[in-house]
Amino acid sequence: MKIAVIGTGYVGLVSGCCFAEWGHEVVCVDKNAEKISGLRQGRLPIYEPGLDELLERNAAAGRLSFTCDVAEAVKDAAAVFIAVGTPPRPGHGDADLSFVYMAAKEIAPLLADNAVVVVKSTVPVGTGDAVEKIIVTERGRGTFSVASNPEFLREGVAIRDFLEPDRVVIGVVDERAREVLTTIYGEPLAKTNSPIVVTERRTSELIKYAANAFLATKITFINELADLCEQVGSDVEELALGVGLDKRIGASFLNAGPGYGGSCFPKDTLALLRTAQDHGVALRIVEEAVSVNDARKRKMALKVMDAVGGDIDGLTVAVFGLTFKPDTDDMREAPSVPLIETLQRFGAVMRAHDPIGMKNAAQMLENVEFFEDPYECARDADAIVIVTEWDSIQRLDLVRLRRMMRSPNLVDLRGVFKAGRAEAAGFHFSAVGRPTTRPAEPVPNLSGTRFHPPRAGAASGELVLGERHDRRANHHQRRETNGELI
Structure with missing residues (x-):
């Protein structure tokens, strides 16, 4: 045909x-x-x-x-x-x-x-x-x-x-x-x-918007629970596992992070709201999801500032991952953009690395130094922020990365690294929906100085099932669940 x-x-x-x-x-x-x-x-x-x-x-x-x-x-x-x-x-x-x-x-x-x-x-x-x-x-x-x-x-x-x-x-x-x-x-x-x-034709048109709005709401739901987890000392990944194994709910789109982006969720939720308003219908849940998500992207900048002690003026921050998700060069509504812009307003010096998206990112961001090599991007940085969970970023050598840095702050907004691995590499580790941890042992940086933070309390235990589930499904499920309908 x-x-x-x-x-x-x-x-x-x-x-x-x-x-x-x-x-x-x-x-x-x-x-x-x-x-x-x-x-x-x-x-x-x-x-x-x-x-x-x-x-x-x-x-x-x-x-x-x-x-x-x-x-x-x-x-x-x-x-x-x-x-x-x-x-x-x-x-x-x-x-x-x-x-x-x-x-x-x-x-x-x-x-x-x-x-x-x-x-x-x-x-x-x-x-x-x-x-x-x-x-x-x-x-x-x-x-x-x-x-x-x-x-x-x-x-x-x-x-x-x-x-x-x-x-x-x-x-x-x-x-x-x-x-x-x-x-x-x-x-x-x-x-x-x-x-x-x-x-019927009109039903088909509405199905697309309804699907995207539901998934955007599910992402917003787990992100808000991640904030609660941080306050009460819980782990959002274990929470998501316990909730997501319920077949009525499902694990897809239960990965907490910096908020949804891309070409579809932001514009489709707004378009659905406008359609509903035009017909006198209130979609309060979708309205709240849009509002929370918009605020969350900039709120992540405050998380980075907390990780470095509050004052980020003059500090160097390296952002790893710029596109709204892995395996695309799409920068539309990417959380990295408001995050970087907010940190810049507070005086941070910004660097960035992305395997594919730097060309498109350079058209949207000003006063950002881009690096093909992530280790060079981390040289003398005061903090690294993981924004997109590319495979190459997940495979980074954390010990080598730490030694390139001036200060040992790692902020993981995508749940890429386990706290124990980051601690062992000498990082002060902060993640979405998980307790902040400090390194177990000092690790020398390039200048030869050593970082000796106070030892934090013992990390909470992990569910055996949760660990098995993560190792088996983390790569494919994260790729699938953090994908977006176009």
Whole structure:
């Protein structure tokens, strides 16, 4: 089946490559000639593990092509997926649908008879109705269908999420749309036992926002409990394990941290709230989740300041991990940005390291020195702050890292390191939702001086099950649970 994908951003590009992997003929179209030229040469405008191989393989097989010519892409296509951006409107919070509407207007006269226009962009309830009216105005009635097919990809594992999804949601108002979409998805998903949920179009649109709002609320819930754990001397990781093993709750998205970010949760929760307000409905839980999360990102700066004794003016802070999550170069709404900006306002000298995201981060942050080598980033620093749990950061040699530093302060906002390991390396260790600890033994730094803090009380014991669970699932579960729906 021929498929056209309008837009080669994150959702459009991943979707186009994966449709081609399933054997469909896919043409991706974008207005940006430079981007299209790069894609034809195999250069990706985004970072997503495995996407380059997928693009190269399907382009070589002749199943995947790229163009700036909308007519070429849409000609004879049975399905035309609109996958353009829907950013929040500045000062309003609701989704900017101008790109969706422009795409609908442009493709309308070019559609083949009985083509199905599929809105894959994240849009508020009723957008499909508006798209249908636009196409009717430009084309006339009765020769097309409009459907909703929201995407549920997590950056960093997007290919797996597309090819082996938890479910696929399609919203239709006629049998033609149902037939085309179930043909596209049916056979591949039958092999993975992934269900197709068929709903009315407006319900499908709302499912995406509801899913993201629920997950954002779950993250906010565990973050607030982490604050309580710190006050009462409890461990939020053990708490999350005890709660998450309840099958009614589940362990996903119960990793405490500096707050959610990325391209989706922040804008989708705001868009859902605006939709609810427009219809006279109060979503108080979502409102509170948004408010708490916004405040939390800057509150993490206070945690760093507490770790160094309160006054951070003139001290050097090294931030490890800048992107909102691992395995992406996406800096949108990343917690690292407000954290760094707040510390700078209090006089800190900022350094940063990230395996992939420094180029994008440099466009958003000022007066930050970036380092490819994390150990050089830590040289003579007064504190290290872990903001993103990249694999390479988790594998760092803490003893070597400590010896590079001027002061032994390690603030772990992602639960990457165990307190005992940090103590043994000589760190004064502070983590989200866990008691602050001090090093068990002095460790020399590069200048030859030694740090002799008072020995803290014995650390609390760990659940055996919790340790086993962490070692077995920490890497994969953290990658999965801290991912985000796009």
